[in-house]
Amino acid sequence: IRKDGTRKHVETSVSLIKDSEGQRKGFRGIVRDVTDRKLAETALQESEARYRSVFENTGTATVIVEEDMTISTANTEYEKLSGYSREELEGKMRWTQFIVKEDLERMKGYHVKRRENERSAPTEYEFRLVDRQGNKKDIFLKTGMIPGTKRSVASLTDITSLKQAESALLESEERYRNLSEQSTDAIYITNREGKLLYLNQSFLDLFGYSGEKIIDLKAQVMYANPNDRSKFQQEIEQNGSVRDYEVKLRKKDGTGVECLITATLRRANDGSILGYQGIIRDITEKNxxxxxxxxxxxxxxxxxxxxxxxxxxxxxxxxxxxxxxxxxxxxxxxxxxxxxxxxxxxxxxxxxxxxxxxxxxxxxxxxxxxxxx
Missing domain, CATH: 1.10.287 (Helix Hairpins)
Structure with a gap:
């Protein structure tokens, strides 16, 4: 403590002083002010603590990768993702051990290019990871170099559920499209103003149009009596749907077609009406x-x-x-x-x-x- 009360960190070196007879006479020493160094060490420790806290609480699996592809640091989320403990991972395993064979060479190439020129390799991409139990997971990776080093930091998000949902949705859409295209009934989707958003082939065949020529038409022109469009809208919007609604439509050449419409409303998330979707059946011959x-x-x-x-x-x-x-x-x-x-x-x-x-x-x-x- 200095005279003015300021506290200083010091480093001392002390030696014993003896007289000619070997008796202790006193001490001599050197005192070095190491306050700046101690403050720097404290700041570094605090910085490392903050860094570790951020690293641990990113919410995603995060690793630091060395130039030789070794995982030098991994957080808890990565332990959960991979199935390995931090003790098994850090300094002992390479990230290449977790990549499926089909993606490995591509990612190795990114690893090398990133260290030669960071801009030459993508910073975001998808790949498949294999965990300890052999489960394959779809991963979205975001990575970048740590400035001034050959090390990179990467965050990994498990998107397996999302991919499965996307795949199920695509399969569902494909089944719906196949069912729609194979249906002998005309299937359509329109917005509230009458713009034709989707038509299957049976619709085109029934009314004598091609896909290119009907895309700019409005549903109103297909009614033999234009007023019937308003009546249809009033009926479906009042009840939410119509079943076997009989109306006379007309083909491209003007020929009348007696039809039954079964349709429902299309609504937005807020409940507002977007349009109508349904099936049209030609009952001219039946009548x-x-x-x-x-x-x-x-x-x-x-x-x-x-x-x-x-x-x-x-x-x-x-x-x-x-x-x-x-x-x-x-x-x-x-x-x-x-x-x-x-x-x-x-x-x-x-x-x-x-x-x-x-x-x-x-x-x-x-x-x-x-x-x-």
Whole structure:
């Protein structure tokens, strides 16, 4: 402690002073002020502590790699990632021991180039790591050189779950696309304004368009009655979906197409309506067949009615003819009524022909009417 109260760190060197008889006479020494050195050492220790704290708490696996590829320092996250303890890793293992064969040569090349010219090697890339148990993990790596050294520091993020999710999503999208493209029904996605965002091949085939020529069209122009678009929007936005919504659309050449639409709303994360997606089924031919069936059923009913009428009418005629024939047998040909009774018989025969035609119609037309002279 100095006179002014300032504290100093000193380093002393002391030796014993003896007289001629070898008795201790005193001490002599050298005192050296090492305050600056001690302050520097303390600062260095604090810096190293801060560095170690940051290194340990980055949240990602982090290592320092030497020029010979040895891992000189590893944090706890890297221990978890690799399955090895720090004692097993530091100064004993190389990072190359954790790389799958397919990625090894590429990464070795980066390691060498980075030390020759840091800009010549990428600072971020993906690779696959093999842990202690042999599990392969997808890793995103970010690395850089430590200034003034041949050492590099690297942080590794395990993106295996993300990669698996991406792969599952791609597979799902591929299955959806295959299903969509193989569907015989027209499948579409539009935004709320009517812009066509996705159409499958069946849609193009149904309406007679090619992909290039339909991309700039709006859904509104495909309605036979433009007002039906607004009605459809009102229905689907009110209910959230429509099922077998019947509407008449039109092809590129203007031909009408009777369709059933089954569709749902597309919504953003905030719940707002983005557009519509659904399936369109052409029921034009189905409606024609149904109309033909209905007509056939009506005609069948009419035939049944005609057959019943003809049968009953024929019974009446047979009664009239029977009575007329009996009267003719008892009437003299010279009698004035004989000619009238004969005319009744002829008219009954003509009526019988008419009932035969009605019965023929009732039995699906198995009759023929034609002039014979």
């Amino acid at each position: 024609k067949l149904e109309a033909q069936l209905a007509q056939a059923q009506r005609m069948e009913a009419l035939g049944t009615l005609a057959g019943g009428i003809a049968h009953n009418f024929n019974n009446l005629l047979m009664g009239i003819q029977g009575n007329a024939s009996l009267m003719l047998l008892k009437t003299d040909p010279t009698h004035p009524n004989y000619r009238r009774l004969n005319n009744i018989e002829k008219m009954v025969q003509n009526g019988s022909k008419l009932t035969s035609q009605l019965l023929g119609y009732a039995m699906e037309g198995r009759y023929e009417v034609r002039p014979i002279s």
